[in-house]
Amino acid sequence: MNSIALFGFANPESLRLVTSLSVLDPSLRFINFTSETNKDKLDSGVQCALIWAAGAGLSGLSGLVNTAADAGLPVVVIMPLLSLDGITTSRAQTEVCFQPCTPEEVSLRLRLAILKNAPRETSNTITRGDLVIDCDRYEVTLKGLKVDLTYKEYELLKYLASNPGRVFTRESLLRSVWEYDYFGGTRTVDVHVRRLRSKINDVSNHFIETQWNVGYRFRAADKSPEPSRENSSKFNPTI
Incomplete structure (x- = not known):
């Protein structure tokens, strides 16, 4: 229910409009106010001010609009075209x-x-199912419980979770997360992914997936977990 403060609604035409609005949108609740209304009353559950400007004059219209502004309310004004100058400097x-x-x-x-x-x-948070990454506090929670991560583990997780479903090569992760071109082996990425999985994966959550011979991705929300390569083969490749 949205409460609307009415100003200047006294003549039959304006009151007919209020009746029509009530029928058109039952979620609107109208309360009649005057320019002398106490500000505390306006602050009490009112979302907007509706002003019938016809006959108010420029000074009267400006006063009504400023009364609403003092209460921090947005304003809708119903007015003749020639009265536009009355609100050009409104707050x-x-x-x-x-x-x-x-x-x-x-x-x-x-x-x-x-x-x-x-x-x-x-x-400023990233929410992926039960996993929540608070980017302001550098904190990660899983099912409401805090997950202790190193800085690089956190940065790697945030980067992957910000791009769900996208596959990143180990080289691109080194450049983006570690911020340098790595000319040696890429095992450092594998080590950090393995540590992350041990901390955030469980029976119901498999967040980080391996794209074999390419790299890693954060599982998209509508994608079922991929079968484990280790469980489908007698040969377990070193990761």
Whole structure:
């Protein structure tokens, strides 16, 4: 339920619009306010202000918009075209409906205003099933339990998990994770992958897969775990 603060809704035309909006979108709840309304009341569960600007005059319109801005609310204004100057310097996020306008347009503007003002999550995490990588804290959890990784193990896991399904050669992983061209053997990648698997793989999770004769990939979410090469052959290649 989204609560909408109404300002200037007194004449029959404006009240008919509110009735039409209530029928069109039952999730909207309308509360009548005045410019003298206490800011604390506006802050209490109200998501947006809807202003009927006709007859308010430029100074009156500016005052109504600023009242909403003081409460941190986005604003939808229904107004004649010639009144546009009244909101050009407003401190509020403002959507405008020019008269004549339909209930459908006003409802859409209300939803846009609420959406723009909605809080956004800023968590910098990578979630792959039961595995969560917190890139801000350099922490990894599996099924809610912290996994202890070395710095390079963490960097390798984050790099693979950021590109699920993509196969990387050992050489490309050395360049991207270790950040240098490695001219010797690539066994260091194999060693780190083996250590990672011992820490994050279990009966229900097989995150890192081997692409034989190529390299490694992080298993895509919609892909079934590949059968183990070791279990399908009597010969176990050294990894």
